Amino acid sequence: MANYIYRNYTVEYLFDKRYVCSGYGDVTKPSGDFENYIIFYQLNPSSTPEEQKMEIESIKSKISYILN
Secondary structure (H helix, E strand, C coil): CCEEEEECCCCHHHCCCCEEEEEECCCCCCCCCCCEEEEECCCCCCCCHHHHHHHHHHHHHHHHHHHC
């Protein structure tokens, strides 16, 4: 089983070799055959609340693009 992870930070150490990670913030469709797609986006903890709100909107639009 092959799994593809969309991510914006380093998460490779959390998964074994059955998982392939996107580039940071990359939302392009991967080449290859994957059974599962995982969206693993995290907020920057050092951002201000206002910046985090903007980041949430950016993440929401990326998720919408991936799912459609």
